[in-house]
Amino acid sequence: MAILEVREITKNFGGLTALKDVCLSVQEGELRGIIGPNGAGKTTLFNVISGDLKPTGGKVYLQGEDITGLPPHKICKKGLGRTFQLTMVFPELTVYESIWVGINSRKEKPWDPFRSFEKDSDVSERAEELCRIVGLYEKRDELASNLSYGDQKALEIAMALSTDPAVLLLDEPTQGVSPKEAEGLIELIVELSKRMTIVLIEHSVDVVLRLCHKVTVLNEGRVIAEGSPEEISRNKEVQRIYLGT
Numbered sequence: 001m002a003i004l005e006v007r008e009i010t011k012n013f014g015g016l017t018a019l020k021d022v023c024l025s026v027q028e029g030e031l032r033g034i035i036g037p038n039g040a041g042k043t044t045l046f047n048v049i050s051g052d053l054k055p056t057g058g059k060v061y062l063q064g065e066d067i068t069g070l071p072p073h074k075i076c077k078k079g080l081g082r083t084f085q086l087t088m089v090f091p092e093l094t095v096y097e098s099i100w101v102g103i104n105s106r107k108e109k110p111w112d113p114f115r116s117f118e119k120d121s122d123v124s125e126r127a128e129e130l131c132r133i134v135g136l137y138e139k140r141d142e143l144a145s146n147l148s149y150g151d152q153k154a155l156e157i158a159m160a161l162s163t164d165p166a167v168l169l170l171d172e173p174t175q176g177v178s179p180k181e182a183e184g185l186i187e188l189i190v191e192l193s194k195r196m197t198i199v200l201i202e203h204s205v206d207v208v209l210r211l212c213h214k215v216t217v218l219n220e221g222r223v224i225a226e227g228s229p230e231e232i233s234r235n236k237e238v239q240r241i242y243l244g245t
């Protein structure tokens with residue numbers, strides 16, 4: 001059974017069809033790449049999966065359960081984590097606090113105004129562990145707004161991990177970061193992919209072909225190719241789109 005299954009998703013914005021009958025079936029443990037030109041519908045697809053947008057038609061299943069049209073926080077609780085193409089950190093919280101808030105939100109009785117960030121030891125331990133996993137342990141007391149762009153992206157990944165997702169959606173995590181930081185983020189993604197299912201939207205076709213088990217190519221709201229990196233790099237239509245040949 002696929003851990004994430006997208007069936008014939010269509011999304012219209014007024015007269016514009018951003019997605020048309022998109023199907024995607026991701027197996028547990030897979031690192032799936034999604035590529036496609038700007039405006040292809042990649043982010044819209046993530047927004048439909050995460051519940052940030054309701055589809056015009058079609059279904060989304062997570063771990064076999066129909067999650068179509070549920071609000072984002074419910075889909076998150078069912079095991080989906082995501083990051084956004086435009087970075088979204090809490091500027092006024094530290095690295096540690098940002099992650100702590102995420103972990104705490106998963107608990108049965110999450111909100112207790114009389115409990116400090118420090119007092120709940122299993123939450124604190126997990127927050128420290130996540131700081132370490134994403135390479136921000138030394139910077140755990142920095143305000144999120146003081147971090148470099150690459151570190152903010154790593155923090156966003158940690159925040160997405162804080163709810164212990166079964167499937168993690170990453171929307172262009174290396175966009176706009178320095179080449180050195182991009183390399184670090186890619187290493188992190190590879191490391192995480194050994195332990196969980198990841199769907200990665202990535203601008204760099206080279207990166208996707210190098211890392212991913214399977215690649216899906218979107219163009220003008222449709223899946224135009226899907227297969228192993230070798231198959232995708234040999235695909236004539238993909239070559240035409242990317243190389244103009």
Ligand SMILES: Nc1ncnc2c1ncn2[C@@H]1O[C@H](COP(=O)(O)OP(=O)(O)O)[C@@H](O)[C@H]1O
Binds near residue numbers: 016043
């Ligand atoms: N909220 C929205 N309202 C109207 N049009 C949108 C909205 N979000 C995306 N679109 C349009 O849908 C198409 C796909 O966009 P998007 O999913 O962001 O593409 P990608 O992430 O592949 O670059 C584009 O034409 C975009 O302008």
Ligand SMILES: [Mg+2]
Binds near residue numbers: 042043044085
């Ligand atoms: Mg996008």
